[in-house]
Amino acid sequence: MKSSKSAVTAAALIAAISLQAGAGAIHAAGTTAAPKVVSASSAASAKTAHQNAVYNHMMSLLKSPTKQAEAVSYMEKNIYQVSPWQGSMMVLKLENAEKANLDAWNNKFFKDSIQSKLMKLMKSGDDLTSLINKTSDKNLKALFKGARDSGYTLQTSEGSFYLVLDYPRFQKIRSYVSADIKSYIDIMTTETKAPFANDGALSIGWTEVTKRALSQEAFVKSFPHSNRTAQVKSLYTMYLSISMSGLNNTPLFDYDTKKADAKAKAALQAAVSKGDPSKSAYLKKLKGFLDVLEKNNDVLTPEVDKYRKAASGM
Structure with a gap:
């Protein structure tokens, strides 16, 4: 009983020391206080205790919005x-x-004052770090640093500057998470680095639209019970709709002639020919869409419209 109690006490001590002082403290504690022979079960208990201590501390930080930057770090x-x-x-x-x-x-x-300053300060390729270095305004520096350290990145659209989650930053730690979350991080990193739309227009090519839709579909199929399946499925539904309709300022069909965009159609055809519609619901729907489009001479007729609405859930 004494031996067992000592092992548990040692495990707890190691966990507490390492949380406060890092790996060096673990080594020091191990060389000066730990017994020369440590059983496998005792070592496992110490590891579990340490993991739990790290995890619980992270959860405590996330309870307060003012500690978000500390939680990221x-x-x-x-x-x-x-x-x-x-x-x-x-x-x-x-x-x-x-x-x-x-x-x-x-x-x-x-705030108008911040938007105005950003308009003058920000150039193509700038991020929050470069803006911190460019400005001499202490309040602006603090704002930019706070946003960056809290896990956000700056984007612009329709003449406005705004923050989004900095998913590319999660790439630093993707090797320490489960397979589904690795894939989720990759999908969201792609969306952050190259947003699909800007000012109501498609800002990526039609081929990229099909590529992203296939990636999202693969995630849902591979990880049906992931904590982030619903989010990726929602993203996929949007890309499916874009594939058959485009966006307001990048329509798949010309507003006047109702004719399908030739480049868009070619991208959809390439995706179908390179893939396997029998193994992909997305490609199967695209093939059906292309078939009915061909039948209607690439014009948006009621028949084409009916198909795309049914296929995309519009």
């Missing part, structure tokens, strides 16, 4: 110390917090 420095499940939950809980606090952060950026 803490996760990036310590996620390697927890299990893949805990790492995944740390990422998802942080994402939830960043989403919950996004409006409050954007309200700071939407």
